[in-house]
Amino acid sequence: MLTYHDYAVADTSCCADEIAETVHGRGATSAQINAIRESVKKFRGDICQQIELSNDPVYKGPICMNSVRSKSAPNHNCARGPRQQMNSITHVFDASNVYGSSQAELNRLRDSSGGRLKTQTVNGVSLPPQDTRDCSASKLKAKRCPFLGGDARINTTPNLISAITAFVNKHNQIAKGLATQNPQWDNEKLFQETRKIISAIQSNIHFYEYLPIVLGSTIMRKYRLSSYAGYDRNTTLLFFFMKLNKIALNELAGAAFRFGHSSIDGFFTVVKDNGQSDFIDLKDNFFNSDLIYKDGVKQCAKGLSEDKPWDVDRHYPSQVTPATLLHYVTYIISD
Numbered sequence: 001m002l003t004y005h006d007y008a009v010a011d012t013s014c015c016a017d018e019i020a021e022t023v024h025g026r027g028a029t030s031a032q033i034n035a036i037r038e039s040v041k042k043f044r045g046d047i048c049q050q051i052e053l054s055n056d057p058v059y060k061g062p063i064c065m066n067s068v069r070s071k072s073a074p075n076h077n078c079a080r081g082p083r084q085q086m087n088s089i090t091h092v093f094d095a096s097n098v099y100g101s102s103q104a105e106l107n108r109l110r111d112s113s114g115g116r117l118k119t120q121t122v123n124g125v126s127l128p129p130q131d132t133r134d135c136s137a138s139k140l141k142a143k144r145c146p147f148l149g150g151d152a153r154i155n156t157t158p159n160l161i162s163a164i165t166a167f168v169n170k171h172n173q174i175a176k177g178l179a180t181q182n183p184q185w186d187n188e189k190l191f192q193e194t195r196k197i198i199s200a201i202q203s204n205i206h207f208y209e210y211l212p213i214v215l216g217s218t219i220m221r222k223y224r225l226s227s228y229a230g231y232d233r234n235t236t237l238l239f240f241f242m243k244l245n246k247i248a249l250n251e252l253a254g255a256a257f258r259f260g261h262s263s264i265d266g267f268f269t270v271v272k273d274n275g276q277s278d279f280i281d282l283k284d285n286f287f288n289s290d291l292i293y294k295d296g297v298k299q300c301a302k303g304l305s306e307d308k309p310w311d312v313d314r315h316y317p318s319q320v321t322p323a324t325l326l327h328y329v330t331y332i333i334s335d
């Protein structure tokens with residue numbers, strides 16, 4: 001999740017461009033999609049596709065499942081061709097899951113001094129800031145809103161929040177160290193230098209820890225993936241002059257990399273301070289930021305170091321089958 005949340009998200013544009021207009025740059029909620037569907041119905045008929053889940057233990061009988069289209073994008077040479085899906089975040093490995101993919105996102109995440117990222121401290125634990133947009137009145141009052149991250153999907157699972165929290169805190173720790181060593185550096189310099197280090201740390205994880213396990217050493221060598229050196233302006237220029245396109249392929253971002261859904265374990269481990277492990281059902285914990293507020297960062301991090309992914313095959317745990325996810329996410333079908 002950490003890897004693909006750094007380079008791919010297909011934004012949705014349902015029926016017409018209504019969703020894009022209504023919730024620009026962010027995923028639409030089911031309620032928003034439903035409202036748009038109702039208004040479109042008046043002049044275009046019902047655009048919702050009926051997808052029957054007749055034998056589903058959760059949904060009895062056919063239901064109308066919101067099926068929305070991803071925003072389209074032109075082909076690279078602007079020639080006619082199959083519809084391409086637009087990637088709404090930066091496609092290079094630049095830790096956009098921590099820093100965002102636009103200036104506006106970055107501005108929301110940055111602190112005003114020391115090259116730091118914004119955090120909040122809850123019971124002595126440093127956590128990412130709260131995302132007060134779309135936060136319920138009770139959570140606003142209790143100061144327990146979901147978290148704000150570089151990527152809008154940060155709150156999907158407690159483990160993901162925990163991983164992003166580790167990077168936010170690492171950023172601030174490195175910035176502090178750099179400030180001590182370079183007292184002449186201003187806020188901007190400290191921030192940018194730290195950001196480069198965090199991007200490099202994440203690239204190392206993607207290319208030296210994750211991909212070799214997924215692809216194996218032969219493919220890593222064949223495509224020279226082990227020598228990935230991060231974003232480099234000169235290499236990019238070289239690619240430009242050689243007319244090579246250094247992009248995340250749509251086929252990978254929108255389809256092939258979803259292979260990871262088969263590797264999800266339906267339960268995850270949290271390890272308490274007394275060493276006791278609890279196995280938590282993922283389906284009860286989608287968007288559960290409360291777990292993180294209750295000292296969950298450390299517990300999830302310890303659990304993550306013990307949990308193993310499932311084999312990649314054609315099986316999925318029940319926690320991520322369409323019917324279960326339908327409860328929690330905006331949409332489950334996209335092109």
Ligand code: HEM
Nearest residue numbers: 001004008009010157253254257258260261264329332334
């Ligand atoms: C608990 C873990 C996960 C959950 C709950 C989850 C859920 C989702 C959901 C709801 C979507 C959007 C629906 C769709 O367009 O199909 C999605 C998209 C996607 N997921 Fe996951 N996912 C998880 C883990 C992973 C992992 C481990 C990988 C890969 C290693 C992965 C790769 C992708 C990709 C490539 C997309 C399409 C991204 C885009 O272009 O928008 N996911 N996931």
